[in-house]
Amino acid sequence: MVLSNTESHYGSVTKIFHWLTALLILSLIPLGWYANQLPYETDAELARKAWFFSVHKTLGVATFFVALTRIIWSISQPKPGLLNADKPTESFAAETVHWLLYAALVIVPLSGWISHAAAAGFAPIWWPFGQSLPLVSKSVAVEHLFADIHWVATKVLVLSLLLHIAGAMKHHLIDRDSTLRRMLPGQPSLAALPAQPDSNLPVLAAVALWLAAVAGGGVMATGAEKEVIAATALEEVTSDWTVQEGQIAITVTQLGSEVTGSFADWTSSITFDESSAEQKVGTVTTTIAVQSLTLGSVTQPALGADFFDANTFATATFEADLLRAVDGYEALGTLTIKGRSVPLTMPFSLSIAENTAKMSAKLTLDRRDFGIGDNMKDESSLKFDVQVDIDLTATRAAVD
Ligand code: HEM
Ligand code: HEM
Structure with a gap:
């Protein structure tokens, strides 16, 4: 058995690499x-989808390492000349x-892996490969960008x-030459090869095509982000206190992994008088644009009909009185998500310096109270508890 390539023939190592990669790639494409396109509206469907994705990702990462080894091997080998080099x-x-x-052997799996490493949660890559990559931190923007590049690259x-x-x-079949036979087992006898073109043009053409495709993926990603933001802008509100900055974050536990995300667009109308002698010191009305949620790799499903149903229920609201409590304050009111109103007591901490107030609160909600994920009856798919973390800084309106 001839292991190495010659100027006219492929050796068996190259052939094994070629057909192993072909087998992997031709399995990964239909698998991905x-x-x-598998649905994920019930526990069983979600578990099935996650399983197929875990197989896809694990095989994909394995293909990446096979491809790297193949490329290193090719560099060390002579390149058999083309049989049709006389047809430019x-x-x-x-x-x-x-x-x-x-290039696809590197770009396709690497873009998938980077997107996975930047995302939180969902189908894990199985042992022996890791979930993270050096230099890739958790970021929804990076996740989306590389998911789009992965899509275009495929x-x-x-x-x-x-x-x-x-x-x-x-x-x-048409030329009836030995091109295919040369990649199959055995060493077919060949006539002398025609003179080989000595040009870098094919490399340059491939680089240009890849750059155009990857740039296209990037533009797609940026366009999609802009659309989301444009679709969800809430009108600003004026009140005694104006929120300058803050976040409303939620953490869900899906298939055992925590996924944290936040709402980008929300408004709060706040009255608050810390000098009041009453137990009630103010009121708050917070309106959240549900569409502005980003929740790692599960943003789209989270906004879908089974979960937040953002198309039908565009906003969630919290209306409450602000009361003095034994150690700090609490907001006592009603939280409405997906058209369902639930009484809620939310303790919060507050510090006021001059005319700037900083508040923060942590609470746990049960998603079933709001009809979120009713088809996911099992906590192993999606935990019932959802953590909410709220932080905001507000300034007092100037008093004339
Ligand atoms: C049914 C699928 C496939 C068939 C029939 C096939 C056939 C061939 C043949 C006949 C050659 C030799 C060309 C020559 O000597 O001029 C070749 C080379 C090559 N094939 Fe494929 N191939 C297949 C799948 C793939 C896949 C999936 C990849 C990679 C993604 C791939 C990448 C290459 C590369 C890079 C070469 C150049 C030789 C080398 O450096 O290994 N092929 N293929
Ligand atoms: C050579 C290896 C790979 C090939 C050929 C491949 C191919 C594909 C294909 C054909 C799709 C479907 C695209 C569509 O629906 O049109 C897909 C989707 C996907 N692949 Fe891969 N893949 C590879 C490696 C990976 C790796 C290593 C990961 C992650 C670790 C990954 C993660 C994903 C994900 C998350 C999707 C879902 C769609 C998306 O978010 O864009 N893939 N892949």
Whole structure:
């Protein structure tokens, strides 16, 4: 068995790498597509989708390492000349597609892995690979950008592969040359190869095509973010106190992993007089644009009909009286999410310096009180408890 390549033939190591990669890629493409379009409205459906995604991701990462080893091996080897090097257009196309495929072997799995590493929760990559990557921190923007790049890159891969397979079939069935046989077991005897083109044009063409595709993915991601923001702007409110900055964050536990996210768009109308002798020292009305939620990799499902149903219930509200409590304050009122109103007592801490107040509160809600995820009856898919963390800084309106 000849292990190494020669100027005219592929050795068995290259052939094994080629067909192993082909097997992996041709399994991963339908697997990714299938996992992506599976529904996830019930416990069983979610568990099934997560399982298929875990298989996809784990095999995908394994493919990345196989591809890296293959690339290192190719660099160490002579490159067998093309059998049709005397046909410049065909050999240019064949070489460009080879470079597109080589780049796909890195860009496709790496973009998937970076997107996964930047996301919180959902289907894990299984042992022996890790969930995180050095230099990639948790960020919804990074997650979306690389998910879009992954999507575009899989399209480049599929197109290149179709051309590649069509080329191999043309050689075999129409030209009846040894191009395909040369990649199969055995060492077919070949006539002397034509003179090989000595040009970097195929590499440059492949780089240009990849840059165009990846930039397209980036533009798609930015456009989508802008659309979300534009769709959800609430009107500003004026009140005795004006919120300058703050966050309303929620943490859910899905398939055992915590996923934290927050609402980008909300308003609070606050009256508050700390010098009042009454137990009631103020009122608050907070309105949240539900569509402005980002919740790691599960943002889209969270906004869907089974969960927040943001299309039907655009806002959530909390209306409460602010009362003095034994140690600090509490807001006693009603929280309305998805059209369901639930009485709520929310203790909070407050510090006031001059005309600036900082408040923070932590509370735990039960998602079932609001009809969120009613199909997920089992806590192993989605825990009933949802943690809410609120922090805000408000300034007192000037008194004339
Ligand atoms: C059914 C699927 C496939 C068929 C029939 C096929 C066929 C071939 C043939 C016949 C060659 C030799 C070309 C020549 O010597 O001029 C080749 C080379 C090559 N193939 Fe494929 N291939 C397939 C899948 C793939 C996949 C999935 C990839 C990678 C994503 C890939 C990447 C390459 C590359 C980079 C080369 C250049 C030789 C090398 O450096 O290894 N092929 N393929
Ligand atoms: C060579 C390896 C890989 C191939 C060929 C591949 C291919 C695909 C394909 C074809 C899709 C479906 C796109 C669509 O619906 O049109 C997909 C989706 C997806 N893949 Fe991969 N994939 C690979 C590696 C990975 C890796 C390593 C990860 C993560 C660790 C990953 C994560 C995902 C995710 C999360 C999706 C869902 C859709 C999205 O958010 O864009 N993939 N992949």
